[in-house]
Amino acid sequence: MSQRKATSQRKIGCFAILVLLALPVGAADPAEELKIVFIAYQNPNQLIEDVRPVTEYLEKKLGRPIRSFVATDYAGVVEALRYGSADVGFMGPLQYVLAHEQVGAYPILGEVYNGEATYTSRIFVRKDSNLDSVEDLRGKTMAFVDPISSSGFLYPLDIFKRKGLVSGRDDMESFFDRVYFAGGDEQAIRAVLNGFVDAAGVGQYSFSLLRPEERDAITEIAESLPIPSHCVVVRKDLDKTSVARLRSALLALNDGSDRRLLQYLYNVDGYVEVDASTYAGVARLAKAYGFLRRSGG
């Protein structure tokens, strides 16, 4: 699903509904809370504890109270941004594109992992499978992560489209024997390891979810186009001063004594400035694969 998001949990869903109060939109008032919604994959209560040093840092830097919430799915994040119950959220590329389409939210910073602001999806197979290329997967079974995922569906599927093996989401089974959505990066790559499927299309970091002794059984046979990293997204109406200060405070973490706080922000290496154009490629793909309305993107 993403570079940070190689998790064993289904990430896109709405099994936990975020109930947040809609608050009025206004200019930067020092007394007004800046509301940040974090996405949690495993343990929301623990995450709130983990990010406390970050919210304390931001309160100091921005000179205003910070209120943090946790959502367990992106739909909750987008809802919160739509109704102003959150000002800031963290999202994957495809989720951002869809959120932009729906509620006008826009990205201000991209995450850096292992020194890169992009990552890739990869097609993994068992080493003993005699499958050497994506062409060899004709008539085979395939696991993706989730129907709405950049690295766990859109980009790995695009590998097959660029080779002319599929034309889109609707004719996948003309090439594959069967396509599954495993519900998480770990479930998808383990489905290959355990021989439930022939191949999986997942984010590059999913590999490291396997135990070291398991990794030797798996190999990659294809890699996607670079995917712009996950991003910090703000709601459409957040005042420019707040946006500028938030961007500046988070960028300041890249260097200096507060750098240690990055470990609480999904353990990123740092941030880079981004805007909607950074994600134009994702939007094009989303449109090409029918995720956006015809006027969208």
Place this chain on the structure above:
Amino acid sequence: MLLKRGLRISLIALGLVAAGGFIDRLQAHIVPAERLHPIAESHRRLVFALNLNPIPWDMVGDDLATLFPGGVTKSARAALEAGIEAESSAQRRAAAQQLLDEATRSVTGLLAATLEEGKKHIEDYGKASAALETARQIWASFEPAVQATDPIAFRRLGQCWLLMSSSLGSPGILDLGAVAPDARTFREEAEEVIAYVRGSFSGITTQRSSRLAALPTLSETFDPQAQPPVQLPPGHDINKQLPRPRQVLNMAERGVDEGETALIALGDMAFDSSFIFGEPARSLAISCNTCHNKSMTNPGFFIPGLSVRPGGLDVSNAFFAPHANNGVFDPLDIPDLRGIRFTAPYGRNGRFGSLREFTRNVIVNEFNGPEPSPLLLDGLIAYMLEFDFLPNPLLEADGTLSADAPASAKRGEVIFNRPFEAMAGRSCASCHIPSDHFLDRRSHDLGSVAGSGDDSRDGALDTPTLLSSSTSGPYFHDGSQPTLESVVRWFDQHYGLALGAAEIVDLVTYLETVGGGVDAYEDTIYTLDAELEEFSFFLSTFELLDARGERDLIDTTLRTVALELRAHKWDVQDAQYLPLLEEMASLMDSAIQANLEGDTARVRERVAEYRERYQENAEVLR
């Protein structure tokens, strides 16, 4: 702040939010704990616990409470009580078997009910996906056993889970990208899983090894010859410290070329080798170094049911070496081996006069290993005799404090040497003799051990050294004292020494000063280059073993290098060298095969090729 156990904990805690990247960039051989649902965790731990003798009934009781969320059934409670009160091994085993049967039935029922919940709410993505996720996590109770003993069903059921996940569809983001659920597929696949768990686990099999295990014995495709995997219970931690302890080897400190000390190299290999042990330690890759990492005690080592606190283990247990189980739960603090050549006798009660006897007992009777050859034992002893205490500039050769020691420590030194009437006129230094490595080589009963009965005389323990002790906690034979301060307070209270608060501070400072030393830990968490260098050291023993025709020890050496290399290769910082590291491991595989076939020429060739690869690439393999 990522030091020692802090890092170990962080690996698990931060895996919560960043599992992939974090593991990628840090030490891949530090294995984060498997994340399990409480039901799966308790069930797996129960299986482990019910095979112990004595059975840790408190732990069993806690896990039963988890496994019966609606309340432990009357029959399970009765079985628990029968087990606790059992007067024979037959009664104990019967109770254990009944408990496992009841608990397994409860888990299969919970799994089925959770899937039924998913079926019921298939049109409500949130509820259905939550139910599926929970069911899949409960399934982890059985997954390893099914994979090993019923691989056909394992594969089919794996596809069931995938189909259920796929049939959930997606609600999209505010309807964009929404996919409708497929209720029929979900229902059919859920029913297949439910039928399997309900129909296959109604009986508990005792395998040929007589271990209790929850196995799908009633499945048509169950393989009765297959053995369930050896697993430690959830909650265990056998990872080693990171950064690694700094090991002080006497010959290395003297500048000796490690490539020319073949016997010591053999011992180093054996110390790191799980192949000198028997099952199950061998399959779990446990070696001497697991508990005595680089000769320092491993303070995080913990196995539920066999440890009472981190840093300890009951070494006479039914899991690692059933033949030598003493039937008593008596976990011991893992001893620190630094300076071991000065600290005879050995064992917490000083029961072994020689290091050789002690070491053989660990191999054969604590970890079920085959009888070690004289050469192997010679190597292990030669290696351990090189373990030095940490250099300590604050101590003189006679054990007195140097002029640079803090004033508080010097005041503590006076207290340490002061005779106490309450201790029959003896001082701390009477037993911890400063000029003799702070020990007296005798055993004393201080009252820290509960006796076996009235007036029993079984509480005497060997006086431990205080050198390097500031990094060897916890303390006492059972690790019951977490800090040096708690040790001082124990003596103060036990003997009624009436030490003042300032005296306690001074005495603790003295102990910390005596027990301190320079650079207890390495200054990096990246260890691959050091490990590879050590593997070369292991292989430096090859010519000695080859000349003596020691094919078994050659086999152990090659296997150890291959296993360790594969465990550590993921630490390489530049992934382009992974294939090279795998090639080096494969050269060891090839040498192992040649050795088995008696083709000594080919073994020599492969070892030479390995050395060549390493020499050519040593600079980049980090």
